[in-house]
Amino acid sequence: MKPSAKPGPLPARRRSAARPPLTAEAIVDAALGEIDAVGLEAFSMRRLGAALGVEAMALYHHFRSKGRLLDAVMERLLDEAELPPRGEVDPLLRLRRFLESYRKIAIRHPHAFILLVNRRFNTERTFVLYEQILEALADAGLDPALSARFFRLFGYYVGGAGMADIASRAQQPDATPVGLEHFTLNERFPRVGAVAPHLRVANLDAIFAFGLDVIFDAMRRERNKASGERLRRSPGRDPS
Amino acid sequence: MKPSAKPGPLPARRRSAARPPLTAEAIVDAALGEIDAVGLEAFSMRRLGAALGVEAMALYHHFRSKGRLLDAVMERLLDEAELPPRGEVDPLLRLRRFLESYRKIAIRHPHAFILLVNRRFNTERTFVLYEQILEALADAGLDPALSARFFRLFGYYVGGAGMADIASRAQQPDATPVGLEHFTLNERFPRVGAVAPHLRVANLDAIFAFGLDVIFDAMRRERNKASGERLRRSPGRDPS
DNA sequence: ACCTGAACACCGTTCAAGT
DNA sequence: ACCTGAACACCGTTCAAGT
Numbered sequence: 001m002k003p004s005a006k007p008g009p010l011p012a013r014r015r016s017a018a019r020p021p022l023t024a025e026a027i028v029d030a031a032l033g034e035i036d037a038v039g040l041e042a043f044s045m046r047r048l049g050a051a052l053g054v055e056a057m058a059l060y061h062h063f064r065s066k067g068r069l070l071d072a073v074m075e076r077l078l079d080e081a082e083l084p085p086r087g088e089v090d091p092l093l094r095l096r097r098f099l100e101s102y103r104k105i106a107i108r109h110p111h112a113f114i115l116l117v118n119r120r121f122n123t124e125r126t127f128v129l130y131e132q133i134l135e136a137l138a139d140a141g142l143d144p145a146l147s148a149r150f151f152r153l154f155g156y157y158v159g160g161a162g163m164a165d166i167a168s169r170a171q172q173p174d175a176t177p178v179g180l181e182h183f184t185l186n187e188r189f190p191r192v193g194a195v196a197p198h199l200r201v202a203n204l205d206a207i208f209a210f211g212l213d214v215i216f217d218a219m220r221r222e223r224n225k226a227s228g229e230r231l232r233r234s235p236g237r238d239p240s
Numbered sequence: 241m242k243p244s245a246k247p248g249p250l251p252a253r254r255r256s257a258a259r260p261p262l263t264a265e266a267i268v269d270a271a272l273g274e275i276d277a278v279g280l281e282a283f284s285m286r287r288l289g290a291a292l293g294v295e296a297m298a299l300y301h302h303f304r305s306k307g308r309l310l311d312a313v314m315e316r317l318l319d320e321a322e323l324p325p326r327g328e329v330d331p332l333l334r335l336r337r338f339l340e341s342y343r344k345i346a347i348r349h350p351h352a353f354i355l356l357v358n359r360r361f362n363t364e365r366t367f368v369l370y371e372q373i374l375e376a377l378a379d380a381g382l383d384p385a386l387s388a389r390f391f392r393l394f395g396y397y398v399g400g401a402g403m404a405d406i407a408s409r410a411q412q413p414d415a416t417p418v419g420l421e422h423f424t425l426n427e428r429f430p431r432v433g434a435v436a437p438h439l440r441v442a443n444l445d446a447i448f449a450f451g452l453d454v455i456f457d458a459m460r461r462e463r464n465k466a467s468g469e470r471l472r473r474s475p476g477r478d479p480s
Numbered sequence: 481a482c483c484t485g486a487a488c489a490c491c492g493t494t495c496a497a498g499t
Numbered sequence: 500a501c502c503t504g505a506a507c508a509c510c511g512t513t514c515a516a517g518t
Contacts, residue, residue: 044510058483066511117403127429134431148438153451160400163357164392189367191374198388211393214458284491298502306492
């Protein structure tokens, strides 16, 4: 349906040369490469098999379904996110760097990023990441209730930002073509006309940073508010 | 791949009764109903045709491709968002009500909501909505640069929140099953164990409202800051 | 253990033909 | 104008068979 590059006919399978034995890791790498190249819609087990020089069915020996393979691709994407090591930098700065690296995944892998939004995070790998992030939130002085709120808040934000930035950057070839240029913008949509220059792709980095500022300012404020309340309730010692 | 209810065999086409003539509107309504019922993955032109009592190819007389039909379904979803009429309530409250109604679309149409995140908003209908929202931001006292920033910020937020809430509520049948219950949470992932109770589905409404609080507080603050700067630069008059 | 080949029940879309 | 039927080039996945 919406192949970013027209996929064309299936590539011929290269069999002659001695093929390295198929591994789960090699399949995942090839799958991500294939999704990057032709889009998630055009990605298929048959196409991936052809790219690897095997029949599609050989893949089922390593992954029991396409869904399981996509979960593995999702975890491959997660490897590109970076959380700086604990202790060296401020915990809030660690979280900010993580969110910035997360958004870069969307820019590097526009067709695959949706797997991080779409597929449920309930593999062991994602729980390790959760633990690290919640640890940073606790290090920053947030209690579990506030950690839960901000965990969701910046999770929503970074997921939505990735998806929206992708949509802004890439035209979908089968979408209804209207676009800014097809009608006199300032006449019918004066507000859109006034704001549009600020929404160009060149400004998306600054806009993303601004949203992070808002979120991290609120985290600092809420943390100080909560610790102030604790101090007022029992001055001189910290319950919990 | 990930049909929410197993779609089963295609339903038999009901031809005998005098079928009402096919209209674009009836097709869109049926398409949304079908997506709600079987999921976007299992939704097909053939299945939709069968539900409407026609051959799949009859649909191509009203929509030139599946992509165009999905754009129309996206606009149908947008009709369920509500922006209260101008003038009666505070502009920021109007925006907040809009965002709350937008999120409700995700809860009502978990399989279809992704169309609002995935497909580019460049139809005329979406420009009318943009204009109304940017008008409300201007009414609230934000200049175009700040309007652009907050427009993206809450857009990212509400899109990401809808997708994440859907993922939290619905199990994907083909995902790798790990889940909280399969290992001793508090031993290996103590922070996850401490925060998990606050992340239950029952708390998602409050968490969403908290994020909106953060965003709207920041809007008020930034607006006042900007208008204060204007006053300082030229006291006594407001250079628009 | 690892891979192939045929088969099943599907896809979106084209095209010529019917009314 | 509106719809059908056959066809084309694909899907994911099953199963029995090969090495």
